[in-house]
Amino acid sequence: MKLSGLVRDGVVVPVPVDPSGRSGPTRRQAAGEEWRRTSKGRYVPAYVDPALPAQRIVEAAVLLPGHGAVTGWAGLHWAGGRWFDGLGPDGRTALPVPLALGRNRVVRPRPGLALSEEWLDPAEVVRIDGLPATAHARSVCFEVRRARSLAQAVTAVDMAAFSDLASIEEIRRHAQRHLQGRPHVSRIARALDLADENAWSPREVSMRLAWSREHPRPLCNVPIFAPDGSHLLTPDLFDPDHGVIGEYDGLVHVGNGRLVRDLEREELARDLGLELVTMVAADNTDQRAFLSRLAAAYRRADGRRSRGSWTLDQPGWWIDTSTVERRRALSEAQRARWLPRQVARP
Template identity: 30%
Template sequence: MPHSPRVPRELRHRPFRGSAAIRAGLLSRSMLRSSCWRRLLRDVYAHRDMPLDHRALCRAAVLVLPEGAAIGGLSAAFLWGFEFRTDRVSVVVPRDLGIRLDHRLSVQYTTIAGGDRTIHDGMPVTTPERTAFDLGRRLPRSDALPLLDAMLHRHVLRRDVLHAMTLERRAWPGSTGLLDLLALADPRAESPMESRLRLMIADARLPPPVPQFEIRLPSGRLLARADLAWPESGVIAEYDGDHHRDPAQFRRDVARLNAIRMAGWTVLRFTADDVLRAPQHIVVTVSAALAEAADRRSPARQHFIQETW
């Protein structure tokens, strides 16, 4: 009866260098070639039963990084707590060093200052500010602003440090655009779609809305919080995600929006399809609502109403 392969406890739950395991006497070369182990990178292996999520792949990548390199880009953002769909591990490597290329790695050769990297969860990772500096310059603006908003909202990112870093490296590609985005970034934002919606409004040169505005009754009681609001105009814009399709949630939404309208607010509602496929529709709708509100509040209109009645 064949024996089950021996699995050293030290190697069961983390990626490891095959050559190091052989030198330590934990495995032999023939044992390493068995189906018990799977190869992740050159000379990097993991037990076949170990969950292979992106964090595990980052740990595998760290084993082949040269001194001074770090997990960076989207993978660093992931390790700092932000979900991104990426199949490859993003790493940043000093320009004067090299790393063996692999289909699981996305390598960026760059200048890495001493304060650009730190140890996080046992791994060398670009700091939140360097991570935001890299992604804020490289991602599309519609992805970069939601990331900046989220990092500020969760108190991961120091705005003043990122601003200073960007000014010091103003000659780097994309730095001017990042400064513009950083001026728009708002820690009050609570969802990526809300951030995208706010970016569209800013790009259209419309008056900036207040994120997560609290609508209160004359008594001071909180009636609701609006995703985006123009308090002087009495207009709010709401993003309705898929969870609003739930019947119970839909009933709560109806009651909430009726209460907001009864309090005198104009309510605009937008969906993912609007944000992703019909931005011009959003701009036109918001612009018309603000213009109508301004017309209602104009002294001439108020005088006309008083004279009529």
């Protein structure tokens, strides 16, 4: 596929050999150290980092037929999905770039690619900065159907919603209209039942799923207010019926005031009659310790919560951003004020 119209800072489109050396390397230059071969007959300058997600996507996309598109994590990353970095759950292993080819095998299997030959409606392909990608809901469904666990599938849905690329309802409609009878489609319904449009990170999703196995499903990032309408805190997770809040903390707290803020948060929770339980990075590999702390928090909270000191009723000045639909309705100025988490780097 020709990507001559692609416009995206930081990426370089592979080019074929050019005997004149104007639009690409000469054959002799291509054989040297200043150029890197990306695929048969395609090259980029050697300084171009092949590990960058966007660059990997472009190098794969040049192999697409005219009717094809990138999909899955690649389509979501290219569309601005903050948490779709093309890495596996370990944060190191590079995932293959998924390509939707339609029903004609025109690209040979090769390392670094995940090929899909399912029927592809041209109406499901959008161009973003010159690169063809499948509609966001289809890209999410691709990720969910290929997920190795239910937790990974739910994370894909939640993080697509985090970046406002697809709502739970949009994903559900796509699956019902286009994927009936396809392999692994039942995974989509299971993932959507557990999904939440207001999760802010993959680790929060992991904590919520662990929490929900043994206790009532908590609310995600719900703001808690004082009776006078002032904002008190917005915990990662909250069970308002039992008075237990949860926070994920993957940082080592030394210096820079971080420890002080954590202690202040714990003190505020106690003043409100709430129990705070924290999940740390070490809990990701073995969640038993976290579940033990969570059970202890529920026991301590039982029968001693004071609801009069806080409320979930939102005051008039507060703007609710808990769903994809509400976030999409915000003005640019409102987004800058109320959604700083979406522009901050992960």
